[in-house]
Amino acid sequence: MPHKILVIEDESSISDIVRAYLEKEGFLVKIAEKAQEGLNYLKEGVDLIILDLMLPDMDGEEVCQAVREISDIPIIMLTAKSSEDDRVKGLSLGADDYVVKPFSPRELVARVKALLRRTGAFKKGTMSFNKGKLVINPDTMEVLKDGMPVKLTQTEFKLLHRLAERPGQVFPREQLISLILGYDYEGYDRTIDAHIKNLRHKIEDDPRAPKFIKTVYGVGYKFTGQRDED
Ligand code: CA
Numbered sequence: 365m366p367h368k369i370l371v372i373e374d375e376s377s378i379s380d381i382v383r384a385y386l387e388k389e390g391f392l393v394k395i396a397e398k399a400q401e402g403l404n405y406l407k408e409g410v411d412l413i414i415l416d417l418m419l420p421d422m423d424g425e426e427v428c429q430a431v432r433e434i435s436d437i438p439i440i441m442l443t444a445k446s447s448e449d450d451r452v453k454g455l456s457l458g459a460d461d462y463v464v465k466p467f468s469p470r471e472l473v474a475r476v477k478a479l480l481r482r483t484g485a486f487k488k489g490t491m492s493f494n495k496g497k498l499v500i501n502p503d504t505m506e507v508l509k510d511g512m513p514v515k516l517t518q519t520e521f522k523l524l525h526r527l528a529e530r531p532g533q534v535f536p537r538e539q540l541i542s543l544i545l546g547y548d549y550e551g552y553d554r555t556i557d558a559h560i561k562n563l564r565h566k567i568e569d570d571p572r573a574p575k576f577i578k579t580v581y582g583v584g585y586k587f588t589g590q591r592d593e594d
Pocket of ligand 1: 373374375416417418419
């Protein structure tokens, strides 16, 4: 599922590599070259910060403190300093982890994943499919397509959620009708078809060649997305 990672780092040679490795793993990456720019991004909602200790406008330690005043979002500090003192200082300022430059991007990615897991940012209940292409959060009723929020009606969300909970299972139309109407109803096949059509337009790249919701002719529908591992 696409987590948003904010990288606050003024050296583009480093942030470019970090971005490439994180994006390859399906993360959404924002890069800020200055601390203030990075702090502004926080309002947009970020799941984890990779923070360079040496920045042009603010000390990474000050940034860390500024972040901690408003949020407990996980922070990994990047630094050239490697003495025990600096390490302890970074952690006491509220960083959750610490990576010393030069570092292996692969190790950094592993730390990002571990930290997200540890801090519970891998939200329970969230379902991600096809390497983060489609994300469904039943708690907030949010749906993301390619990381972008999709506006669904309540009925569309109900349908999608029910289908996606059991990939591969064929749902007869009548079952879906009773799901959205609350009881058995006859003659509403077209209603379901119309909802599915709208849903496909919102979540599929090509609604005429759907990857997520397939028609089972004469019966109903099934969800065919591949669930990502949590
Ligand atoms: Ca720097």
